[in-house]
Amino acid sequence: MAVNEPLPGTSDLWEPEVLDWINLEKQARNIFSRYGYTELRTPIFERTDVFVRNLGNETDVVQKEMYTFQDRGGRSLTLRPEGTAGVMRAIANKGLEQGEEARVFYFGPMFRGERPAAGRRRQFHQVGVEAVGSDSPWMDAECIAMLVHFLAELGIHGSRVLLNTRGLPEDRQAISQALLDYFQPHSNALCEDCQRRLSTNVWRMLDCKNPACHEIALGAPQILSLMGEASRTFFAEVCAGLTELGVEYELAPRMVRGLDYYVHTVFEITHPGLGAQDALAGGGRYRISLPGDKRTFEGIGFAAGMERLLLARESLGLQSPPSNRTDTYIVSLGAPAIPVGLRLAGELRQAGLGGRVKADFSNRSLKAQMRSANREGASRVLILGEAELSQSSVICRNMTTSEQVTLPVGELKNWFLQA
RNA sequence: GUGGCUGUAGCUCAGUUGGUUAGAGCGUCUGGUUGUGGCCCAGAAGGUCGCCGGUUCGAGCCCGGUCAGUCACCCCA
Known part of the structure; x- marks a missing residue:
């Protein structure tokens, strides 16, 4: 840990x-x-x-x-x-x-x-x-x-x-001296830090947060006027x-x-x-x-x-909201579909389609993969199963409207380009 | 570097005067019959109770130390 x-x-x-x-x-x-x-x-x-x-x-x-x-x-x-x-x-x-x-x-x-x-x-x-x-x-x-x-x-x-x-810098000497002349008589009432500052850094005493020092500092000479x-x-x-x-x-x-x-x-x-x-x-x-x-x-x-x-x-309430991790989620059903999903994901990215594309290689049930897609906020899901593999098609599901169509792989581009 | 507060599952927290196998909600996973998310239901996984030592027949609960977090001081962004 x-x-x-x-x-x-x-x-x-x-x-x-x-x-x-x-x-x-x-x-x-x-x-x-x-x-x-x-x-x-x-x-x-x-x-x-x-x-x-x-x-x-x-x-x-x-x-x-x-x-x-x-x-x-x-x-x-x-x-x-x-x-x-x-x-x-x-x-x-x-x-x-x-x-x-x-x-x-x-x-x-x-x-x-x-x-x-x-x-x-x-x-x-x-x-x-x-x-x-x-x-x-x-x-x-x-x-x-x-x-x-x-x-x-x-x-x-x-x-x-x-x-x-x-x-x-040429004004410093005179101002330091004036501050020293002012603070020196109060030295007993000052905090430990300020007692040290008397010899190391008199200026710093002006904005000491210690209440007693602050009180005294209020009466100090104005450096601007010096x-x-x-x-x-x-x-x-x-x-x-x-x-x-x-x-x-x-x-x-x-x-x-x-x-x-x-x-x-x-x-x-x-x-x-x-x-x-x-x-x-x-x-x-x-x-x-x-x-x-x-x-x-x-x-x-x-x-x-x-x-x-x-x-x-x-x-002020201005932080960024959490964003979705995925735009397009590719579901592959069964071992033979997984490499097809892998290739499809690659082709989409090369073509600049589908935004953030993620393929699921887990070989889990359709339901499990759909749950993952939903959790990641995917707006589109592509499903590759046995039937789709045999006919070179893919199920295209719009997660927002829950509408889906089965399309030949070659027509995917049009599906992505329409709203 | 100094001081206050805090430290129980991934997250937010319960845990009664110390007493049998440590709980909840959320989240996660699986399932609710052939290949479909969000809602609902069921089940499951997940914790050396920060760590070490002490007191005690027995400590998540008490004591000490340590580590970490947090807030404040010094100072600064």
Whole structure:
């Protein structure tokens, strides 16, 4: 039993759920390509430093969530915990001309060694986009609007767009200091995590969920007001762009996203149908430098959790109904009929007739085979028995109307073509 | 990694104060006279009660451990 179960946090995916996944991928390609994005597929494992370097060594993802192993040559490799790093590596490898933009989307499995919960898996799937090479705030607005468009196309209503800015790196020092000056006096009242954050990551204290910390964080200085002119102008233009595109959003001045590489815009989309992990998607503007490359790449991107998108759809009653497995079912009565049914099935498929064709090789009674045909939802049944074999004919039964006729094999095509 | 809840047939679940061969519904299979599905009827198959150990004359029921699921925390998609 247990040996056949998938590992914790992983799962087998059967129809009809698979149909929802196919549809999700189709919609992603459909929408993102309208914005000029092209699909990129990168390996699901990379050299470990690709991730450590990009995500930041102090992040939780790097510290305790990566699936890292050594290959035979002793190199440290890691199953990708997110998509951006690999995409950036691929772009750097291909090369980006000065002034050239890369706009790509991707989807696929990601791996994080976390404890599974609602909407959280160890192997999960993300659909994401990256627009690299533009430093324009209008690009941020368009990117967020594209995500909102995508959600609408999936029928996901009721989500919220939360928006904030982290400003430019040169503003960070002053802001961190101001936050530190504010939180330090309260240190005794803070939770364990936040006491540690005082020295590691003061920003993160702003969105601590601990009630006591949250209370204190409410009185913290507004980071936006501490930023320089350039940062504030950038943010204002992102907001203006969203308004221009008719995207509704909420300012979330205390939202701080986990990864170190963000500059300026950060955003998150939440949905009430998800449970405790209510983030449907998240992203922001980033600057990334790669090992062996002197350049810094700036871009804007997001990743959406595919499981969560599906959960949100489910909470709105939008999952695919179970589908029939068979359109045409071929019943063979008696051992001599079985190879004839086999051949007939092959001919139908080659001719593109009868949709999903399944032949029954079980040599069971007619009744038993008819029951199977019915259970599988077949709309047409072809019956081959002794009498039919001797005269090269076949009984053609319409399962919806229960009408049937005996036809020479040569006339089957016409029968299939009529409704 | 930490905590709460759960773990009985393919599925959904019953199993009384621990006491003889562990039950139901659905599903599956077979049959209801010569070769015809869905409805109905009859019969059958299917379970080491997650696993290991303990308490007991005796445990699906009690205790401990373990594994798995689930939800929550940390964090994130």
